[in-house]
Amino acid sequence: MGENEKQTKSRVLCALLVTAMFQFFFSSAKQIQSITKMQTQSPKRIGSSFIFPVQGDVYPNGFFYTSVNIGNPPKTYYLDIDTGSDLTWVQCAVPGAKLHKAPHNPYKPNNNVVSCKDPLCASVHHPPDHPCRSPSDQCDYEVGYADHGSSLGVLVRDYFTFNVAANRQINLTFGCGYDQEFSDPSTPSVDGVFGLANGKSSILWQLQSLRLTRNVIGHCFSRQGKGVLFFGDGLIPPGIVWTPMKTNELNQYLSGPVDLLLGEQTLVAKSLYIAFDSGSTYTYLNSQAYRDTLSKIMLELKTKPLKPVKDGSLPVCWKGAGPFRSIEAVTNYFSPLALRFTINNAPFSFALPPENYLIVTSNGNVCLGILNGAEINLGNLNIIGDISMSDKVVVYDNERRMIGWASSNCDT
Template sequence: MGKGVLMILVLMVSSISCLAPCSASSFFKDKLWERRRPTLSVPIASASSSIASPSIVLPLQGNVFPNGFYNVTLFIGQPPKPYFLDPDTGSDLTWLQCDAPCQQCTETPHPLYQPSNDLVPCKDPLCMSLHSSIDHRCENPDQCDYEVEYADGGSSLGVLVRDIFPLNLTNGDPIRPRLTLGCGYDQNPGSSSYHPMDGVLGLGKGAVSIVSQLHNQGIVRNVVGHCFSSKGGGYLFFGDDIYDPYRLAWTPMSRDYPKHYSPGFGDLFFNGRSTGLRNLFVVFDSGSSYTYFNAQAYQIITSLLNRELTGKPLREAKDDDTLPLCWRGRNPFKSLRDVRKYFKPLALSFSSGRRSKAVFEMPTESYLIISSKGNVCLGILNGSEVGLENSNIIGDISMQDKMVVYNNEKQAIGWATANCDRVPKSSVGSL
């Protein structure tokens, strides 16, 4: 694909997620939220009687700390070549840094993607779904140009192409779907800590996301999920045959912000007791390494933690800049097991229909890390300082050792404690 073909028609696609440990943006600004009654009146499992269809399971690499990210390896192209992608439930478009030629690319683990000649035309439904403006004009009808922007200021500009994604189903069948992805020839890494990656795997709710494309081709159900291990690694999956829905807690997706995976409004608890913080608007985002609370919630949580630590052998470690708030003990900590007795669990409670509640538990491992200096640091950050205002993000740290499922067909989010170190092949014994 020659350089002259790539005429730039800028498409702005906002995303909650980041190319690196997330410093989230103000995409919720000026949005007036209205609390709505949940749509689920019974647990999702009891509403489903159909037999699960085959799934696709992909192992993950990486960790929250010290790597700061998880990644999945996908083989793409003809012949297929490996690429490391950042799995991101906060954005739709999958893209690779590509040689089209590349005007500005960052360091990548693999050679730049060589795009296919199968250009997506401007009037293609997937191209149109990316363009939010109804006045979008096709200056070059033969291609679909895009620009995605991320919350940390990073971006990718390029053109949509189709290519082969060799994959294996859980029933053993190999498949070779032709899927749409972005050929990114101009990247800005953003302001967050940089980590080398070939591109981003868009797992959002939009038509161009990988799970939507696989579903529309009749390959899997429109369900995506992940299981991040606190030991590192884990797995990602498309489809619904690797989990038992009766063993998950379910809550409806919010209708107030349909572009992101949000359970709507939750109440925050500390050590099983209400913090008085109610109606916190929450989004689940695998593109964010850490969890973000708004200014009020952050202040209350840090105050409660510091109160619990009064009289304990921990003091604030102001010389440790790993995260904004760290504490040191008499001796360096080796693991989170050393600090469990000093910290209390958190929890978010969401409506799951009628009068029942779905509780998202956050034990100490879900919001603390041990820094390289042997201090314990708070993995919950002040979202108001990075433009999130009153919105709250559940990041990778708080989803560790849980299977989290986004069922787009039933518009519900589910979760359960799980062994994420064992990559499942089917729903039998997967949790």
């Protein structure tokens, strides 16, 4: 979510708190082309996999979203795709609700509130042994995000329709949010959040528990504003590089340690642990790694025809002799970055060419899409956001506890 109204819209939906309240580069283009050709205006199930068409961008909107159909009859809601948090929620129409402007009318519950005794209720509470005075008490939730946004509401259960034509409906639990806070009031261009981290409250976990799909998720976000999200292992393209997933209490897709390189040879930072988070627009490094990265980039730019400028979009920007019209116009001025993993004693890289860490703003300036995690209290956590995952297939295999990636054209 954006830093202020004049700045580039961005958000970090990495979940920080859920509390109880009761009252490289292998080509997979052909595989992804076959997936995206199957996209329609609604998600579909193919074999044991579910496919969702994706829209959005890093700049200027700052998020990628998909449409989900909920209720009977089904109604469409746009949800921000977030692999950094578990709970899916939509804005909810209840008396006294604090709602924000959204693309669709808020969801209306219909005597379908989840009880505090429901096993899924414990999954949205830390610690899970929450008090429950009576089985008739509802299951309330509160989730806070790293950018200081939040959602307060109650768990409900309703039908999700994954293929409108076939009327395939599945009864799932999600959040009915009646009090939302956003760090930037202008940000909400969606109806809620599609929480896809590896917690029991996630929609993916619920589908897997019903034996409808494997506990695997993948996405391919295009810089051109399209993409695809899929559940299940039936659509994983060949050539994926895999690295182990680290267990953590927030169910984030965490991996490491990795080294950060500039120009494939210059070591910038060592032994970083990183979370792959589609709910974050930009990439965040811990304070020391951020300072070292910025210092190395600035050193390289001393001989380039670029000058620092205050753009109002991101903290660090440069201008050229004239306005830049595309990211391609500036890539020759910047060296590629790379995250180097050691897998089975062999080095593999998650490539970050300039287009995966820079944006060109409407002012014609180029800005650094790597931010200081200390500004949002991330501590030593490093986040790989949408900007760095664009035009890559990224797969989270929760059953094998592996994270994988491959370069791809996600727009075709």
